[in-house]
Amino acid sequence: MANLSHTLRYSPLRFFGLVFGLSWLPWMAAAYISHLPDEQPLAITLALAGLLGPAVAAGIMIRPGTGSRLWQDFRKRLFSLAGVTPGRLLVMFGLILIPLAIATWLSVRMGQSAAQFAVSSGFLPMLPLALIAALLEELGWRGYGVDSLRSVWRMLLPVTLVFSGLWALWHLPLFFIQGTYQHQLWQTGGIYVANFFISIFPASVMANWFYYRCQRSIPAAVLFHFTLVMAAELLQIAPLTKCIWSAILFLIAALLIAIEQDFFCKE
Template sequence: MVPMIHSIRYFPWRFFGLAFGLSWMPWAIAAYLSYLPNSQHLTVIIALMGLLGPACAAWVLVWASADERLRQDCRKRMFSLAGITLNRLLMMFGLIFLPLMMAIWLSISAGQSATQFSFSDGFFPMLPLALSAALMEELGWRSYGVDSLRSVWRMLLPVSLVFSGLWALWHLPLFFIHGTYQNQLWQTGGIYVANFFISMFPATVIANWFYYRCQRSIPAAVLFHFTLVMAAELLQIEPLTKCIWTAVLLLVAALLIAIEQDFFCKE
């Protein structure tokens, strides 16, 4: 699959510039509206529009491309389940949930509440939003964005480093929209904001590993993104525990890179 990427001409900086612009403009409007009275519903609608930025940017560049191979490649991968095997699914779930369980255990051992193993009341109401967000983001990030970076750097490790930084920066305006998860982190404390940005790297490493192992399946990328978000919502996890979870995921990502050196560090 990677030789196909190298034979197609991508425009990564056009894509990310367009994706940021199409997301940040509605988010700037949403940030302003979020502090006005009686504007909650309009704020939510406009904020959701911002999530479509990566997908719209990908659509524009694919549609404008003169390379029919790019269009065929995107169409083929849009609904492809060929690379999603039971073993890969179990590995993906394990790489997300086992570090989470370890983080909670370490947190409780350090004196945090044992109620963290209880199910969260917000889990089921969060499902539609989490699925929508995963779908809207990955239709852009994995249909064009990540592959476009790999057409430049080729090795997956630098691609993951660059994308994790861009992905983190893309979320920045959400910190200024009242009521968002990111805005709540901002109010909770700087350490939790830092943890949010740091967590992007291990999440990207594992996501890219799963995506490329599943033959660049876009549904696989959506499934990983959705699972990661819902894992964070499944239990009554305290903010400090999420920092521990990030630390464990960093260790897991480092081990994954070490075990899969050829996969991450060769063209």
């Protein structure tokens, strides 16, 4: 695991405070406006503005162009592919897509429609938005946030636990914005809302594992995030299938921690 330089000074409380303020304020406004007649375009604009929170907060903390050590470190990692090997890419794709295929197969065996194996009609239209969302989030999460937590807790496992909780909480206002994926889950049922929050933990474990194995490469983090989101949009899977997928990912995350104990549990 790449060691963080002791010369880098982070402020996680200030960063996450900025993130929540910059995201939640427009999202809370969007949550109200989205339920008003003929105001959906403004609500969508505010919802998209909230996605800027992590990236803008990282920019404020790093202060681009100042010559600070944080900026130099960020700039070095921004386009770095040094740790992104074909083998790691295959593992990353496998950790996401194979569990999805198994979950869909199990769902069909349990009586769900076999039409779930068909490619979703929303897959291609979602590509640009998913890429933008992954980029904006990871510029903040792995550009500053996760490393800032590691400046407090050196071990990766507690960092991942804390980050997954913060990442889950960050999404909360989206459940009240009409038209969002999270709002659709809210209408579908509480078990699917719970599954969304539970699924963030294995996603955080695998994302941090891939990020640090790839020498803190920001493009690697963006690629993982983008792949995870698009995998969820790839097939016409039922909500139950997503619960099964989350359970399999949770098992894989637990096995990954057990196998990579030195990686997750040593400073």
